[in-house]
Amino acid sequence: MASNESRRVSDLETLKAFGHPLRMRLYRALHIAREATASQLADQVDEAVSLVSYHLRKLADHGLIEEADQQGRDGRERWWRPASKGVSFHEEDFQDAPEMAATHAAVGRLSFDQRVEMYRRYLDSASTWPTDWRSAATSSEYLARLTAEELAGLGRELHQLIDRYEALGRAREAAGDSEGRENVAVHLYTFPFRP
Known part of the structure; x- marks a missing residue:
């Protein structure tokens, strides 16, 4: 059962596992969908299902996502969901060694770059959104x-x-x-x- 709390990740191996560009995108897509299959996520990130399945298993190996219940489903595909409300990485947990600090900084930069790209896509498509949504958006x-x-x-x-x-x-x-x-x-x- 997924936790309603955010997970604070403090170990280097989990940070490294999350710090892959496709895994970050998959985690975000899964967080939005709440539950999804590798096929559904592959469509969203425009990658092969086999590659998406591999990266989902890596996220699951580190407890970042988990298999969702199969109730009412035909069972041919695995359903996934985030294992917690979200994840956080704090600088103080990774300052003990240069590799830890460097990995934390690299994951932070990658996360920031993906967020900037999300906002750029919004700016590029803003004129396609209805006026009430454009007025509600803030910067x-x-x-x-x-x-x-x-x-x-x-x-x-x-x-x-x-x-x-x-x-x-x-x-x-x-x-x-x-x-x-x-x-x-x-x-x-x-x-x-x-x-």
Whole structure:
């Protein structure tokens, strides 16, 4: 049974397993679909089913995804789902050795690049979205002077707010209110900088 909590990954092998470009894309696609087969995911990422199956097994080997129940299905294909609400990787878990720090940084850059590409695709297709969706989409930058403690508090509050809206959307959709719903990406980065 999938956990309703986010999984904090702190071991290098799992980080390396997740840090493959196709695996990240598959994890994201599976997170959106909630449950899917390798064939369904292969269509979404435009890759061969055999390659997708291989990478799904690698994600499963590290407990990032799991097989979904086969209830009401013919059983010819394996169904997969995320093993947790999400995954997180924290810098402090990977600072003990240069290889760990380098791998954490590389996975962070890859994740960022994929997020930027998602936003670029939206910008390129924005004119095809209805006006209400274009008006609802946001892009902002806030520059504040905070302490590390205040920044951590801001992060916790932002996560709680997003969790609340995500739970509300899922509950309404489960109750049959799916009209007008779209997948929505929320990318937040909070970090200190010096000009």
